[in-house]
Amino acid sequence: MYAGVWLLLLLAAGTLGVPEDEESRRIYLQFNPGSSSSAVNLLHTRAVGNGSTIHYVWSSIGAPAVLLIYTETEHSQLRLNWTKLLSPDPSGAIAIEPADSVLYSTALAFTRIFEYNDVNNTANFSGAAERYFYPSYDLSNFVWENANNTLNSSSLSFHLTGVNATDPTGSFRNGSISFKVTAYDRHGRDASSPRLLHTANCTKLEFQMSGVQPRGNRSRFALEMFTLEEKSGRKKKRSVRSIDDEYTPTIFEVIELVPDAPNASHAQGYFQWKSVAYGSQNGTRSDSLPCVVHGLQDMNGTLPAPSIIQAFYGEQLGSRYNMVALNVSFGIADGDFYDKNKYLVWSALVGYGTPPRDSFSVLVICIMAVALGLPLVLLIMGTILVWYLKKTVFTNYQPIN
Ligand SMILES: *[C@@H]1O[C@H](CO)[C@@H](O)[C@H](O)[C@H]1NC(C)=O
Ligand SMILES: *[C@@H]1O[C@H](CO)[C@@H](O)[C@H](O)[C@H]1NC(C)=O
Ligand SMILES: *[C@@H]1O[C@H](CO)[C@@H](O)[C@H](O)[C@H]1NC(C)=O
Ligand SMILES: *[C@@H]1O[C@H](CO)[C@@H](O)[C@H](O)[C@H]1NC(C)=O
Ligand SMILES: *[C@@H]1O[C@H](CO)[C@@H](O)[C@H](O)[C@H]1NC(C)=O
Ligand SMILES: *[C@@H]1O[C@H](CO)[C@@H](O)[C@H](O)[C@H]1NC(C)=O
Ligand SMILES: *[C@@H]1O[C@H](CO)[C@@H](O)[C@H](O)[C@H]1NC(C)=O
Ligand SMILES: *[C@@H]1O[C@H](CO)[C@@H](O)[C@H](O)[C@H]1NC(C)=O
Ligand SMILES: *[C@@H]1O[C@H](CO)[C@@H](O)[C@H](O)[C@H]1NC(C)=O
Ligand SMILES: *[C@@H]1O[C@H](CO)[C@@H](O)[C@H](O)[C@H]1NC(C)=O
Ligand SMILES: *[C@@H]1O[C@H](CO)[C@@H](O)[C@H](O)[C@H]1NC(C)=O
Ligand SMILES: *[C@@H]1O[C@H](CO)[C@@H](O)[C@H](O)[C@H]1NC(C)=O
Secondary structure, eight states, X not given: OXXXXXXXXXXXXXXIOSOSOOOBOEEEEEESTTOOOOSSOEEEEXXXXXXXXXXXXXXXXXXXXEEEEEESSSOOEEEEOHHHHTSSOOTTSEXXXXXXXXXXXXXXXXXXXXXXXXXXXXXXXXXXXXXXBOOOEEGGGEEEOOGGGGOBTTTTEEEEEEEESSOTTOTTSSOEEEEEEEEOSBOEEOSSXXXXXXXXXXXXXXXXXXXXXXXXXXXXXXXXEEEEEETTSEEEEEEEEOOOOSSSTTOOEEEEEEEEOTTOSSOOEEEEEESEEESSTTOOGGGEEEEEEEEEEEOTTOOSSOOHHHHHHOTTHHHHEEEEEEEEEEOOTTOOOGGGTTEEEEEEEEEXXXXXXXXXXXXXXXXXXXXXXXXXXXXXXXHHHHHHHIIIIITTOOOOO
16 A cells, blocks of 8 residues: 555656646736727737736637737737728737737637538548538628627636628528637636636637538538747647546547747747537537647738738738648547537637646546555455464364365
C-alpha cells in the first residue's frame, strides 16, 4: 500500500501541484460601444489583469469573427469609428489606444458552413466528391439577431445567432446557427461537455446548429474559418495527445493552432479544441461526434469579405500577415447523421499565453495508485495468510482416515 500512497503523492505533487495559474481578470462586457443602434452586433470584452488587458472584439459584421488584442497596460481603450466601420471600406475603423501598448494580436473568422450528402456513411469530408455537396452557407450574408438581448453579465456570456436570409428551401424556418461566447475571469473547468479546462486568459466559443433542416437525411457538416498571424510567425496545427480521463472519455486528442514563432519575445495567442462535437443538447458520450481538422491552406493574402478584421488590420494586411484557412468537419463513419437530432455543438477556446493542459485527474490518480498498490497489498496479505494457515490450519490437519 505504501507504494501506492507514494505514487499518489508524487503524481499529485507533479501534475496537480501548486496551481501555477491563480491569475484572475476583471471582465467588462459591452455591446456596440459608442453606438445607440442595435442593427449590427459588436461585442467588446475587456479582460483586465495585473498590468495587462486582453481585448476581444466579437462581431457579426461581415462574417462572424473575433479579434484578440493583448496590451501591456490596464488602461488601453477600444476606439471605434462607426461611420467608417459600416462603410464599404472599414479599414482603420477599429483601433486600440495607446497604439504602442499592443503587444500581440490575432483574429479568427467563420466564413462558411459546408453540407454534403454522405451517401456511404464514411464521414470522409475531404474525400467527398463535389457533386455530393449542397450549396454552402455563406455566413457573411446571414441575418443576425440583436445580441444585446442575449448578453448576460453574471455568466459573462452572449450569443450571435443568425439565419440564412435567402432561404428558398426553408431550412432555417425552425432553426438557426449560433456562436455562444463565454468569458472567464479565473481558472476552472466547464460544467458542460467536453468539460474544457480554461484560464482567465481565454474565452470559450460554442458553434451550434440547432433545428436547421438538413437538405438530405444523410447530411454532414463542416465549418470553414480563417485565422492570421504576423509574417514572422505562421500559424501551425499541433495535435496534443490528452489523457483519457473522466471528463471526456474516449477523446484522446486536443488540437491547437499556435504561431510557429520560436524567437517570439512574448507570449502569443492560441485556438484550442478537443476533437469532439456533440449531436445532442445533453452532450452525452453516445452523442459525441469526432471532428477532424482539414488544412491549413494558405490564403495568399486575400480576405474573403470586409469584416472587423479589415477594420482593425487595414487593407494591406496581406503584406504583413499570413492568413490560413481551415475546415473542421463533424461526424464518424457509420455514425448517426445530423438529421437524428438536428443538433450540433462544437466548443473551442480562443486565448493568450499557454494553452490549458489536462493533467491526470484525482480519480485517475486514485485508480492508478490502487492499481499499483493493490498487488503489493495482496502479496503481503497473501504471505500473512499462508503463514497463518500453515501455523493454524495445517498443523491441526488430521487425515480423515
Ligand atoms: C443594450 O441593452 C441595454 C440593457 O438591456 C440597454 O440599456 C442598451 O441601451 C442596449 N444597447 C443598445 C445599443 O441597444
Ligand atoms: C503584479 O505583477 C507584478 C510583477 O509581475 C508583481 O510584482 C505584483 O505582485 C503583482 N500584483 C498583484 C496584485 O498580483
Ligand atoms: C470616421 O470616419 C469618417 C469616414 O472615414 C471620417 O470622415 C471621420 O472623420 C471619422 N471620425 C473620427 C472621429 O475620426
Ligand atoms: C458508395 O459505395 C458504393 C459501393 O461500395 C460505391 O460504388 C460508390 O462509389 C460509393 N460512393 C461514394 C460517394 O463513395
Ligand atoms: C477519403 O477519401 C479520399 C478520396 O476518396 C481517400 O483518398 C482517403 O483515403 C479517404 N480517407 C479516409 C480516412 O477514408
Ligand atoms: C441560403 O440557402 C440557399 C440554399 O438553401 C443557398 O443557395 C444560399 O446561398 C444561402 N444563402 C447564404 C447567404 O448562404
Ligand atoms: C445569466 O446566467 C446565469 C448563470 O448562468 C443564469 O442563472 C441566469 O438565468 C442568466 N440570466 C439570463 C437573463 O439569462
Ligand atoms: C417547423 O416546425 C413546425 C412545427 O413544429 C413543423 O410543422 C414544420 O414542418 C417545421 N418546418 C421545417 C422546415 O422543419
Ligand atoms: C433517407 O430517406 C430515404 C427516403 O426517404 C430512406 O429510404 C432512407 O432510409 C433514409 N435514410 C436514413 C439514414 O434515414
Ligand atoms: C439526450 O438527448 C436526446 C435527444 O436530444 C434524448 O433523446 C435523450 O433522452 C437525452 N438523454 C439524457 C440522458 O438526457
Ligand atoms: C494560394 O496559392 C497557392 C499556390 O499558388 C495555391 O495552391 C492555393 O490554392 C492558393 N490559395 C487560395 C486560397 O487561393
Ligand atoms: C496570462 O497572461 C499573462 C500576461 O498578462 C501571462 O503572464 C500569463 O503567463 C498568462 N497565463 C497563462 C496561463 O497563459
